[in-house]
Amino acid sequence: MPEAPAPPRPRRTGRGLAFGAAAAACGVFVLALGYLIPPAEAVVSTDRLGPDQGEPVTEYLDRARETLTGPDDGDRWALVSFTEYRPAAVLRERVGGIRVGQALYQVPLPRVATPLIAVQTPDSDTALRRSGTDAAWQLADRRRYVTAERTARILDVAIARLRDDRACSPGVVVRAPLSRLRELAGRPGIRAVQALPADAVAGRFAVEPLLPDSSDPVGPRPDDGPIPPA
Numbered sequence: 001m002p003e004a005p006a007p008p009r010p011r012r013t014g015r016g017l018a019f020g021a022a023a024a025a026c027g028v029f030v031l032a033l034g035y036l037i038p039p040a041e042a043v044v045s046t047d048r049l050g051p052d053q054g055e056p057v058t059e060y061l062d063r064a065r066e067t068l069t070g071p072d073d074g075d076r077w078a079l080v081s082f083t084e085y086r087p088a089a090v091l092r093e094r095v096g097g098i099r100v101g102q103a104l105y106q107v108p109l110p111r112v113a114t115p116l117i118a119v120q121t122p123d124s125d126t127a128l129r130r131s132g133t134d135a136a137w138q139l140a141d142r143r144r145y146v147t148a149e150r151t152a153r154i155l156d157v158a159i160a161r162l163r164d165d166r167a168c169s170p171g172v173v174v175r176a177p178l179s180r181l182r183e184l185a186g187r188p189g190i191r192a193v194q195a196l197p198a199d200a201v202a203g204r205f206a207v208e209p210l211l212p213d214s215s216d217p218v219g220p221r222p223d224d225g226p227i228p229p230a
Helices: 014-036 057-066 088-095 125-129 131-143 149-163 178-185
Strands: 075-086 099-105 117-120 169-177 190-195
Touching: 057 190, 075 088, 075 178, 088 099, 088 125, 088 131, 088 169, 099 131, 117 131, 125 131, 131 149, 169 178, 178 190
Parallel strands: none
Antiparallel strands: 075 169, 075 190, 099 117, 099 169
16 A cells, blocks of 8 residues: 655745744844843942951941041941940930931840841931831831740840830931031040941941940850840
8 A cells, every 4th residue: 555645844935934034133133232231230239337247346446437537528328336325215315416317226135135126217306216116116027927935035025125215226327427427426425436438328238336235356245144024
């Protein structure tokens, strides 16, 4: 029995040839465009305020003072570290009329590691006065997801003390000209003022304040002590 004839091969029409040529041309264009316009690089910020781990306190204080030198008097972001922890109610008094961008909170408990909270403070005294309560709300939201008993108890104590407006702020982040920052650094109760370069961008730098009870050299807070009652 003779074999069935093979089905005829489909003919490549002019439309198919045109489509293939267009696709190839598009691929060449995209490849060329990739060479002409390289992919955007990830933005990496190295700006940081505060002492480095293992840095002696005196070296940090000298380094902070050095950032306040120079003739330029444009506004700078700067970290203000206090000599003692302060409650939210007196933060405005500590820094005068300088704009405060962030209020920092870290509840001091002997030999107990507590989290650092940064509260954004729009340019208003009302936001600054309620920043301790706002820090408590941040911790309360975090507390909902904590299952470890010790961590949960630490957060409970920290939340209660922040809501009571206890002295829990080691410092603030401000924005002001160098001349005003130098004046602020000389005020009683101010341990250090460290300024960033003029081109530093808000929200693109890290902050780790010099705590009033920080170890020397600076290191992590020990976490082997008993948790006090709220």
